[in-house]
Amino acid sequence: MARIPDAFIDDLLARTDIVEVIGSRVPLKRQGKEYAARCPFHDERSASFTVSPTKQFYHCFGCGAHGTAISFLMNYDRLEFLDAVEELAKRNGMEVPRDTRQQNQNDDSRDLYAAMEASAKYFQRQLANSEKARAYLDGRGVDEHTRELFGIGYAPEGYSALKDALGTDPRRLALLERGGMFSKNDRGHVYDKFRDRVMFPIADRRGRTIAFGGRVLEKDDGPKYLNSPETPLFHKGRELYGLWQARQSNQKLERLIVVEGYMDVVSLFQFGVTEAVATLGTATTPDHAELLFRNAPDVYFCFDGDNAGRKAGWRALESALPRMKDGRQAFFLFLPDGEDPDTIVRKEGKDAFDARLRQATPLSQFFFDELSKEVNLATLDGKARLAERARPLLAQIPDGAFGDLMKQELARITGIGAQTPAPAPPVRVARALPNAGGKPSLVRSAIVRLLHSPSLALAVEPPYGFANLRHPGVELLVELLDIVQARPEISTGALLEHFAERDELAALQKLAMQQLPGEETHWRAELLDAVAQLEKQTLQQRLEELQAKHRETGLDEADKYELRALLQARATH
DSSP, X not given: OOOOOHHHHHHHHHHOOHHHHHHTTSOOEEETTEEEEOOTTXXXXXXXXXXXXXXXXXXXXXXXXXXXXXXXXHHHSOOOHHHHHHHXXXXXXXXXXXXXXXXXXXXXXXXXXXXXHHHHHHHHHHXXXXXXXXXXXXXXXXXXXXXXXXXXXXEOSSSSHHHHHHOOSHHHHHHHHHTTOEEEOTTOOEEESOOSEEEEEEEOTTSOEEEEEEEESSTTSSOSEEEOOOOSXXXXXXXXXXXXXHHHHOSSOSEEEEESOHHHHHHHHHTTOTTEEEOSSSOOOHHHHHHHHHHOSEEEEEEESSHHHHHHHHHHHHHHGGGOOTTOEEEEEEEOTTOOHHHHHHHHOHHHHHHHHHXXXXXXXXXXXXXXXXXXXXXXXXXXXXXXHHHHHHTTSOSSHHHHHHHHHHHHHHOTTTTSOOOOOOOOOOOOOSOSSSSOOHHHHHHHHHHHOGGGGGGSOSSOTTTTOOSTTHHHHHHHHHHHHHOTTOOHHHHHHTTTTXXXXXXXXXXXXSOOOSOHHHHHHHHHHHHHHHHHHHHHHHHHHHHHHHHHTOOOHHHHHHHHHHHHHHHHO
C-alpha cells in the first residue's frame, strides 16, 4: 500500500478532537486549558496523564506515554498504524488517499473479509446446534466463556453445508473460494473444505477473521488439524493464532508464550495465562519472530521435550537471533515427555506453569548448549569447531550489548579472540538542546514557542541567517522550522511524533508541556526577536572568524569584501 502523504495525516489530526477520542475511552477531567486522568497505560493513584486540545497530543508525566490521536488508538485499541488512520478518517468523513487500483483492491478485500466473517458466524451457529461438537469441547474442558472469546464453532458433516448456506450467488461463492473455504476434486467439483470439525477462527491484528483451523472430533477421521490454505488475506508464516486475543486481554504485553496448537492457546487462556500464541502448523519464521518482538519484549518458546521439539526450538532461535536488539529476551521451555501446555496447565494450574516459565532456558544458554552437542570442548579441535559453528550465527545479532556479550562468551568457552575484544559500537550523540536550567537561551526560547504554536514558523522566512551559528540547539531549531514550512498545518502532537525515535524527544516533550505566559501574538513577536538576535550573533561569529584569519594567514580579496560588508551590516543594526 502506498505511503499516506504527510499532508493528509496533518489534516486528519487537525480535524480530530483528541479530547473526544481519548475521552470516549478514558474518563477525563478538565484542568484549566487541558484535561487530566489516571494514565491508561500504567497503574497509578493520581492523575498524571494530560491531554491538550490546543496542542493535539497527550502526555503522561508518570510513564512517559505520549503522542497524537493516532498513536493513542495504536496503543489503547492496539491497532496498526494504517488501521488507526482509517478509524480516525472514518470518524471525520475523510477518505484515505489511494490510487484507483488500490481502491478497487480494498473494496474487494472488504467483501472477502465479510465472507470470512459470515463463515465464522455460520460455524458458531452450528456449534450451538451440534450436541456431538459441544460434547467434544466439554470433554476437553473448554468452558463457554473461552468458546466465545475465541469464536470457536463447528463445521457440520456433508460436502456442501457451508456452500449451500452462504454460497447463494456466484459472487459470494467466488469470495468463499478465494478465502480457502472450498476444495476441488479432479473432476472440478467444488465442495466444503472443512467437514465435521471443531473450527478455530484465525484473526488478523484488527480482529477480523482471515482463516480457520479445523480439528477432527475422532482420531481416525483424516488429519488431526486442517488449516486454511494461503489466500489473499492469510499467509501462515506471518500470522499467530491468539495474538488478537492476547492484545485485547492485556493492557500492555510484557511477554508472549509461543506454543504449538490451538488447544494449547485456548487452555492457557482459560487458566489465566493470557499471553499465549501459536504458529499455524509451521515452524517459527522470521516474520513470526518480528511480530512477536514487536508486541512484547520477552518471548518464551514452549515446545515438547523430544527431539522434534528441540529442533523446533532451534528453528525458532535462528529466526529470533537477527531480531535480538538490546532490551529483548528469548527463552526456551521444553516440557516433559507426553505433556503439552494444554495438559500441563490443566494438571498443575497457572501458578505452576508460571513457575516453569521462570525456569526456562535463556536463548544464550540454549544457543551454546545446542552448538556444543557432540563437540569435545576439551580439545582444540572441538573448540575450533564450536567457533566455526557459532560465528556466522552471532554475526546476525544486531550491534549492541547482547551481541558483544555473546561473542565474549564464545571467546571464554573457546579461548579464541579473548585477547581481541570487539570495539565498542559508536555512541549516537543526540544534538544538544540549549541549557535546561537557568535563564532560557534564545534558541530554547524560540523552540518553546514553536512547540506551543508550530504555525509561528511561517513568520520566519528561509533561508535562515542563523543556520551556521555554533550554539547548542541551532540545528534542531532549523529542523523544526523546515518541518513546519513543509507542513504548515502540523500540530504540536504531530511535530513531536516526527521525533518519536529520536534522542531529542524527551526534552522536546518537556518543553511542549511548559506553561507559556502571554498570547500567541506575543509569542510571534518574541520568536522574531529571538531570531533577529541569533542572526546578530551569527554575524558577530563570522566577523571573529575573519579577524582571526587576518591575524594568522591574512585575507584574500573575497574575504576583505565580506569583512567590509559584515562591518557595515553590524553598524546598521
